Amino acid sequence: MADVKVKNLTKRFGKVIAVNKVSFDVKDKEFVVLLGPSGSGKTTTLRLIAGLERPDEGEIYIGGRLVNNIPPRERDVAMVFQNYALYPHMTVFDNLAFPLQVRKMPKKYIKAKVEEVAKLLKIEDLLDRRPSQLSGGQQQRVALGRALVREPKVFLMDEPLSNLDAKLRVYMRAELKRLQKELGITTIYVTHDQVEAMTMADRIVVFHKGKIQQIGTPSDLYKKPQNIFVAGFIGSPAMNFFDATLTYKDDFIVLDAGEFKLKLPKTFSSILRDKAGLEVVLGIRPEHIKIYKEPRASTVKCRVYVVEPLGGEMIINFSLGGKIYKARYPGEISLKPDETIYIEIPVKHIHIFNKKDGKAII
Numbered sequence: 342m343a344d345v346k347v348k349n350l351t352k353r354f355g356k357v358i359a360v361n362k363v364s365f366d367v368k369d370k371e372f373v374v375l376l377g378p379s380g381s382g383k384t385t386t387l388r389l390i391a392g393l394e395r396p397d398e399g400e401i402y403i404g405g406r407l408v409n410n411i412p413p414r415e416r417d418v419a420m421v422f423q424n425y426a427l428y429p430h431m432t433v434f435d436n437l438a439f440p441l442q443v444r445k446m447p448k449k450y451i452k453a454k455v456e457e458v459a460k461l462l463k464i465e466d467l468l469d470r471r472p473s474q475l476s477g478g479q480q481q482r483v484a485l486g487r488a489l490v491r492e493p494k495v496f497l498m499d500e501p502l503s504n505l506d507a508k509l510r511v512y513m514r515a516e517l518k519r520l521q522k523e524l525g526i527t528t529i530y531v532t533h534d535q536v537e538a539m540t541m542a543d544r545i546v547v548f549h550k551g552k553i554q555q556i557g558t559p560s561d562l563y564k565k566p567q568n569i570f571v572a573g574f575i576g577s578p579a580m581n582f583f584d585a586t587l588t589y590k591d592d593f594i595v596l597d598a599g600e601f602k603l604k605l606p607k608t609f610s611s612i613l614r615d616k617a618g619l620e621v622v623l624g625i626r627p628e629h630i631k632i633y634k635e636p637r638a639s640t641v642k643c644r645v646y647v648v649e650p651l652g653g654e655m656i657i658n659f660s661l662g663g664k665i666y667k668a669r670y671p672g673e674i675s676l677k678p679d680e681t682i683y684i685e686i687p688v689k690h691i692h693i694f695n696k697k698d699g700k701a702i703i
């Protein structure tokens with residue numbers, strides 16, 4: 342079993358708490374992504390698991406073994422860095438062979454293993470080249486291959502695709518995911534790109550300011566964010582937020598956002614009945630907002646700010662109450678800046694957060 346357990350992990354750099362009492366488990370053969378903005382603690386957590394940093398508090402278990410005091414080379418993990426960290430003076434073959442040569446493995450075994458991994462990664466025709474003669478995607482494969490030849494228990498990957506162009510990044514996402522499932526190696530992957538996380542992960546650990554905000558499947562995080570940070574960080578374009586107040590009228594809970602009011606179904610009453618007068622934040626994803634050119638029942642009058650055509654869909658930026666919001670429109674619609682439109686916010690897709698602490702209510 343190559344599971345990973347992190348318990349109450351804390352790391353300080355001077356007065357800065359980079360990782361603050363972080364706990365999570367990674368199951369055997371699972372692909373877990375640590376997601377968050379720059380400075381959120383995700384890379385430091387990865388380096389702590391690798392043994393490149395020492396924790397101030399907490400415990401790290403790999404395969405059931407406490408590894409806090411075990412040096413990196415004995416933890417049986419392989420790390421793939423953002424900059425690939427290839428040796429420029431060595432050929433691809435020698436870069437791949439190096440981890441095995443350090444372990445003094447037999448030459449026949451090294452040759453066979455390097456050729457096996459090179460074939461798996463489709464770089465067998467590059468073995469005589471040097472890193473400077475390779476494209477970014479090829480260098481990334483070599484860096485991955487150098488980790489693979491060691492047959493580690495756990496892969497640790499720190500933004501390995503961030504230096505690739507957009508098209509190659511999309512291709513390599515699929516390749517990495519396929520390879521991980523094929524090999525069944527437990528993988529912890531760090532990224533700030535939520536699209537990358539959503540498309541690759543079995544589960545995602547969302548970091549912010551050194552703390553875990555939520556752990557769940559991509560679907561969980563998208564459909565049931567536990568707070569405003571997760572709701573705004575997951576999804577592209579980001580969720581729209583409206584300040585509002587909960588009021589009680591004629592046995593119904595009404596969400597008063599100033600520019601519009603939403604009467605909530607009675608199914609919400611049991612949750613919200615004692616919260617009349619509470620200041621909240623209404624969240625709605627751009628893809629759930631409906632756009633019309635003519636007014637309908639329960640629509641809100643807005644103005645087009647700018648339209649972003651994306652081929653099969655359009656992102657419509659609209660102004661309401663002096664703020665700009667986004668709607669995702671499937672297909673095409675002819676709209677010009679300052680044109681009047683009407684939006685509908687389907688109640689079944691809304692999220693409600695407590696404005697004071699940011700935690701989800703609905």
